[in-house]
Amino acid sequence: MSAASAKALFRATRPSPVAGVPLIADLPRQDAPADARDPLDYDPTPPDATAAFLGAEMDAILAHGRRVWEPAVGAGHIARVLAQHGFEVIGNDVQDRGWPGVILRSFFAVHEALAPIQITNPPYGQISARDGHGRWLTHALALQPGYLAMLLNADWPAARINGFDALFAKHPPSVEYLCCWKIDFRGGGSPPQRNSWFVWDTNRPAPGPNTWLRKRLYRDAPDARQGVLV
Structure with missing residues (x-):
């Protein structure tokens, strides 16, 4: 085979780049096809993701009371499960x-916490390293909640760009719950990523810089099978 024909064959068989798939340096990112992505990054959270988390964290949350602020409430997918477990939910x-x-107001326009507890699945464009520069987390922590929990891409802490090294060194989570199933936010089946609940809890001992406890979270037995990763 001539060199020219070999090059043509290589071009024909080489896989094409996939639009929206990042380089490793850009993690975390969870792009979807343009026709499936909501312009406000609205991804309704299936109830089992919240129920499993509450099964593991109920006592720690209740130590801060029963008033919970859901600052990206949407149609109430997380808020509804919280209410079913006896929480008073304030949603904006x-x-x-x-x-x-x-309450129709941007999270960034709120300068005083509406409740001592924040639990949410924030819009990814506002929390990611590449797009949001961690803006959502920075604002959430500035409001000094007693308890903050966010459902995020499990690869989220891998980011290092746009100041994320300093952010994690200064504000490491208290605990991460790695979901041992893939959450299907859009109902299309075969979700491409894993997710974790990240918790900042003022009642827990302060972790060291870039250090936090990681636990496994199961949706089939949320009260009995949570375990520490070793």
């Missing part, structure tokens, strides 16, 4: 998607 968002009593 930039768009009314049907949660009763939603």
Whole structure:
């Protein structure tokens, strides 16, 4: 085979780059096809993800009371499960998607915490290293919640760009719950990533810089099978 024909064959068989898939240096990122991605990064959280988390963290959350602020409440997918477990939920968002009593206000326009507990699945474009520069976390911590929990891409802490090294060194989470199943936010099946709940809890001993406890979270037995990763 001539050199020219070999090059043509290589071009024909070489896989094409996939749009939206990042380089490792850009982690974390969870792009979806343009026609599936909500412009406000609205990804409804299936109830089992919240129920499993509450099964593991209920006592720690209740130590801060029963008033919970869901600052990206959407249609109430997380808020509804919280309410079913006896919490009083205050929800705000930039768009009314049907949660009763939603406060229509940007999270970044709120300068005093609406409750001592924050539990949310924040818009990814505001929390990621590449797009949001960690803006959501920075603002959330500035409001000094007693308890903060966010459902994020499990690769999220791998980011180092845009000041994330300094952010994690100064504000490491208290604990991470790695979901041992892939959460299907959009109902399309075969979700591409794993997720974790990240918790900042003022009642827990302060972890060292870039150090936190990681536990496994199961949706099938949320009260009995949570375990520390070793």
